[in-house]
Amino acid sequence: MKKLIVFILLVLNFSFLNAQTYQEWVHKADSCSRAKNYKLSVSYYSKAFKIEQKSFVDFYHAGCSAAMAKENKKAFKWLNLSIDKGYENISHIQIDPDLTSLHSEKEWKKAIDKLQKKVDAIGANSDKLLEKELALIYADDQEIRGEFMNVYKTPNPDKKKLDSIGKIMDRKDSINLVKVMKILDERGWLGKNVVGIEGNKALFVVIQHADLKDQQKYLPMMREAVINGKADPGNLAYLEDRVALREGKKQIYGSQSSKNKKTNKICIAPMIDPDNVDKRRAEVGLGTMAEYAAKMNIEWDLEAYKKELAESEKLQNSKQ
Incomplete structure (x- = not known):
């Protein structure tokens, strides 16, 4: 009996250590989508949504991955949930190339009509x-x-x-x-x-x-x-960051970029507490730093960023 209890505790401990958070599953899903591995992206999104179902942005991206993976049933399910939870950009959804394959489906018109009614009501x-x-x-x-x-x-x-x-x-x-x-x-x-x-x-x-x-x-x-x-709180985050940087402070949400004087490459401008930036971004409805950096064609490596930030601050302090 004692051995059985120890075995169960070991299994539970192993499961706990290997448990993924919602943001981690979404990050994996987005990485797979960028690598055009849409089937695996859909699988990771499915795991994420078993934990949480709040972000219309994540549901929209998941719908795009499902459409590209030719899993139309899931695509429409997630797109409809995205609309239910706050998606409103009717002009974008109709021209998004990731969703072109859905246009001939009867469910597409239903989804667009649903979104149009929502926009009209607003x-x-x-x-x-x-x-x-x-x-x-x-x-x-x-x-x-x-x-x-x-x-x-x-x-x-x-x-x-x-x-x-x-x-x-x-x-x-x-x-x-x-x-x-x-x-x-x-x-x-x-x-x-x-x-x-x-x-x-x-x-x-x-x-x-x-x-x-x-x-x-x-x-x-x-x-x-x-x-x-x-x-929109996400838009406010952009304005907060821009004002902070212009005032000589660090940004909060990592929404602004700058040119690295050493490498001459575009990078993410200095921010406070980089370790928790994804948490702050999630609170205002923004995607992860990795997703944002990829869209901006910026290399994002948290540890490398922190090292460069520390070196930059050290150099700046030495000049004062």
């Missing part, structure tokens, strides 16, 4: 004129940045062309900032129910692209808007 009592104005501002902001990135990502980007686009971008940003500041000063931070999804995003992106003094002015307003459900 803006049912919106200020239509203001919503249209802000949607145009959002499109203006994103279009010029898309043009800039298309040139920037070419093997040998044309510096003159980048400078030219940059000047146009600055001019557009200045015009858009005047319009958005007037709205914020007169009416405060307006939620999606008033200005629609893109209108609400416009308020954020224009302030995100403003100078420091204007970011500092409207940061408290956005914090309050998040508390009241009028702004």
Whole structure:
């Protein structure tokens, strides 16, 4: 009997030591997806969702992996759960190449109709004129940045062309900032129910692209808007990080990049407590640092990052 108890305790202890957290399963799933091993990605997402079912972002990515793995039943299940838990970007879902294989299925129309009803309900009592104005501002902001990135990502980007686009971008940003500041000063931070999804995003992106003094002015307003459900906490995280770095502090969520002076490579800018950054990011609905870095084509190695950060701080302190 004693031997049996010892055996059971050993098994339980082994199981405990080998237990994976939700974030660990999701990280494995995302890594497999980037490696185009979609079947294994789906398997890991399934394990993650047995532990927790909260993040619409994770459900959306899982739906994409399932679609690529030709597991359509799971794809639609997870996409619908993503919509139920907060997904609202109807323009993106319809052009996402990972989901193209689902378009011919009858369940696809049902999912899109469901999402459209949700989006329509959000803006049912919106200020239509203001919503249209802000949607145009959002499109203006994103279009010029898309043009800039298309040139920037070419093997040998044309510096003159980048400078030219940059000047146009600055001019557009200045015009858009005047319009958005007037709205914020007169009416405060307006939620999606008033200005629609893109209108609400416009308020954020224009302030995100403003100078420091204007970011500092409207940061408290956005914090309050998040508390009241009028702004996205993930967007606030980006603004918090940008302001912190501009003030000479470390960022909190790792959303901002900078150029390493030694290697001349783009890297994640200095942040507080790197060990727990994924936990902080999860709290505001952002994916892991590994996922974010991969999208930005940045190499992410936590231990290497901490070492470089410590060396940088040591060098900086020696100069003071």
